[in-house]
Amino acid sequence: MSTEQTTPTPEAELTFADIGFAEPILRAVLEQGYTKPTPIQAQAMPHVLQGRDVMGAAQTGTGKTAAFVLPILQNILPLASSSASPARHPIRALVLTPTRELADQVADNAFKYAKYTDIRTAVVFGGVDMSAQTTLLRSGIELLIATPGRLLDHITQKTANLSQVQILILDEADRMLDMGFLPDLQRIIGLIPSQRQTLLFSATFSPEIKKLAQSYLRDPVTIEVARQNAAADTVQQIIHMVPSEKKKDAVVKVLNARIQKGLSRQAIVFTNSRIGCSKLASALERSGIKAGAIHGDKSQIERMQILESFKKGTMDVLVATDVAARGLDIADMPCVINHELPFNAEDYVHRIGRTGRAGAQGDAIALVDPSEERLLADIEKLMNRKLVRMPVPDPAGGVAADPFFYMPYRAKDESIASNANDLNSDAAGKATSVTPAKPAIKSAAKPVGALLGGFKKKT
Numbered sequence: 001m002s003t004e005q006t007t008p009t010p011e012a013e014l015t016f017a018d019i020g021f022a023e024p025i026l027r028a029v030l031e032q033g034y035t036k037p038t039p040i041q042a043q044a045m046p047h048v049l050q051g052r053d054v055m056g057a058a059q060t061g062t063g064k065t066a067a068f069v070l071p072i073l074q075n076i077l078p079l080a081s082s083s084a085s086p087a088r089h090p091i092r093a094l095v096l097t098p099t100r101e102l103a104d105q106v107a108d109n110a111f112k113y114a115k116y117t118d119i120r121t122a123v124v125f126g127g128v129d130m131s132a133q134t135t136l137l138r139s140g141i142e143l144l145i146a147t148p149g150r151l152l153d154h155i156t157q158k159t160a161n162l163s164q165v166q167i168l169i170l171d172e173a174d175r176m177l178d179m180g181f182l183p184d185l186q187r188i189i190g191l192i193p194s195q196r197q198t199l200l201f202s203a204t205f206s207p208e209i210k211k212l213a214q215s216y217l218r219d220p221v222t223i224e225v226a227r228q229n230a231a232a233d234t235v236q237q238i239i240h241m242v243p244s245e246k247k248k249d250a251v252v253k254v255l256n257a258r259i260q261k262g263l264s265r266q267a268i269v270f271t272n273s274r275i276g277c278s279k280l281a282s283a284l285e286r287s288g289i290k291a292g293a294i295h296g297d298k299s300q301i302e303r304m305q306i307l308e309s310f311k312k313g314t315m316d317v318l319v320a321t322d323v324a325a326r327g328l329d330i331a332d333m334p335c336v337i338n339h340e341l342p343f344n345a346e347d348y349v350h351r352i353g354r355t356g357r358a359g360a361q362g363d364a365i366a367l368v369d370p371s372e373e374r375l376l377a378d379i380e381k382l383m384n385r386k387l388v389r390m391p392v393p394d395p396a397g398g399v400a401a402d403p404f405f406y407m408p409y410r411a412k413d414e415s416i417a418s419n420a421n422d423l424n425s426d427a428a429g430k431a432t433s434v435t436p437a438k439p440a441i442k443s444a445a446k447p448v449g450a451l452l453g454g455f456k457k458k459t
């Protein structure tokens with residue numbers, strides 16, 4: 001496989017107009033409040049527009065969805081038609097994602113970006129009735145976002161035909177492989193013309209991902225915008241050593257300390273098991289914290305309703321397992337709490353990727369029982385940094401007694417202290433340099449009704 005590494009800086013001054021988007025796309029981008037492309041966008045978009053295959057490694061929250069959706073729309077725009085005939089609207093671009101939530105989120109963005117064009121966009125995923133999706137697919141869809149299993153169901157029922165797909169996007173390809181989707185991917189790709197453009201996005205370029213790229217991408221441009229396995233520099237990571245039986249109380253203390261400091265009440269709390277997830281959400285509720293649980297045992301509709309309440313702010317704390325939370329883009333998420341450490345160090349990076357997105361500030365707090373020291377060591381090794389240990393804050397008092405007490409919980413609008421403490425550095429354990437605050441990304445509320453159908457249509 002021949003690859004080409006792009007140079008990292010010239011994108012700094014680039015605007016969306018410079019990249020060459022048509023007016024209806026530019027208008028939609030401006031409406032989103034995006035003033036300039038993020039690094040992954042500036043690097044990937046020109047190549048995608050030229051029709052090149054791209055292999056992109058980008059951290060969660062870097063703006064990678066727009067990095068591929070906007071140029072795809074531009075590339076299929078000349079074929080867009082206002083005709084009502086389904087035959088004029090074959091599937092021309094297909095985005096595959098590992099989870100329903102990610103599919104829904106990509107589709108949400110795609111709808112906004114395609115709003116002023118005639119390009120029809122839809123999303124199909126499992127866990128919801130197929131009939132509404134079938135009607136929509138029959139009416140003709142040019143940009144389809146799908147999870148592999150449900151797409152194969154539609155293919156079997158002959159409601160989806162991939163014979164005219166020109167662009168294929170594998171989003172979060174690493175997670176698709178982790179979730180065992182390789183056979184489904186192989187079947188789906190086998191139905192797409194080999195004369196196509198293929199884009200692959202993945203958090204890391206593992207040997208399996210490289211093999212996948214070798215099989216399905218042609219002379220791809222490789223783009224890596226951030227150091228692999230690194231959390232965004234805007235995330236401040238803190239470890240509280242807490243015995244497991246005291247963890248629930250510690251979550252309550254951490255949340256109350258934040259509120260006392262005038263910080264947002266909102267947080268995502270990660271647990272390793274479905275049962276633990278439900279139990280913790282109930283315990284938080286009993287402590288007066290508005291919390292909901294999302295995990296694999298909840299129905300798709302329940303998960304989406306909880307997510308909507310959380311996004312609207314009627315619920316403060318979302319307790320989640322990894323699979324359920326994967327790919328959720330909750331903009332401006334200020335705080336992620338690990339109720340326990342994940343078994344896999346890379347999942348820790350994914351978890352804390354919920355905060356500090358697209359330049360926003362965030363706190364990532366982990367409650368670590370002595371039995372989890374080994375997992376913590378793995379995480380520190382993967383991230384090549386020593387994480388700061390601090391006592392659990394006590395909102396009832398103790399601020400004066402310990403000058404470091406409130407350090408993890410910055411006052412509102414306070415600049416973030418970098419926690420990039422090198423493992424070998426003398427400064428390890430102390431927050432040192434200061435990074436200026438960056439503007440937060442806006443989150444768009446969406447009607448629950450649209451979510452429940454499991455499909456969407458441009459209005």
Ligand code: AMP
Pocket residue numbers: 033034035036037038041059060061062063064065066329331357358441442
């Ligand atoms: P993603 O990495 O695709 O999940 O995007 C993370 C967030 O960044 C989303 O809420 C996007 O709406 C937002 N975003 C994408 N591109 C830009 C941009 N150029 N400027 C500001 N925000 C952006």
